[in-house]
Amino acid sequence: MRVLSLLMFVILASCGQADPKVQLEFLDGYWEIEKVKLASGEEKEFSISTQIDFIEVTGDSGVRKKVRPRFDGTYAVTKS
Template sequence: MRHLLIIAVVLLCTSCQQKITTDDLDLLNGYWEIAQVRMANGETKTYTINTTVDYIEVTGTSGFRKKVYPNLDGTYDTSNDAEQFVLTEGPKGFEIHYKTELSEWTEQLTTLDENSFSVTNAAQITYSYKRFEPINVQK
């Protein structure tokens, strides 16, 4: 009986998770800030204030991510450094494959909607992002 209960809970959890489609990938476009990091051991760190924001631009199944620094007037400072990536669909959903001059890595896109997304890396660390709301202080 206990095994049936465990199987039912697992099926319920997996059936409730919405599958990310190719059409959903455009939702990644825009400015994102880290909200939370969950380590492989279950520890979490929540971020309430971020000095940098990730700008992501996706066209089809490729794109780039770069760090930007928001200013109080609603503008951003940035460098020309960008991390190029390719999105591929695998058995577990979409993977983001990054490649820079110094490194290569892959993250599993685990959730995605218009206001948030999360990725999990090879070390089983999950990064949760929320859409960035700029602060605009007028003089």
């Protein structure tokens, strides 16, 4: 009985979801996709990426832009 109670507690405690608003602070910055896990379980790796995502969240809204480095050392940025 004690083992069953402990097992039920662990299962219920692990089912809790974190508040998405708390996780927003970790979203800001530059992101590059390195690999993707497909629904079939297969992983696809991207060794060379020509674009980087810039994400900035302010309050209840945010901005996502694609940043692409140029050969002259500058960056091309999408308008969004």
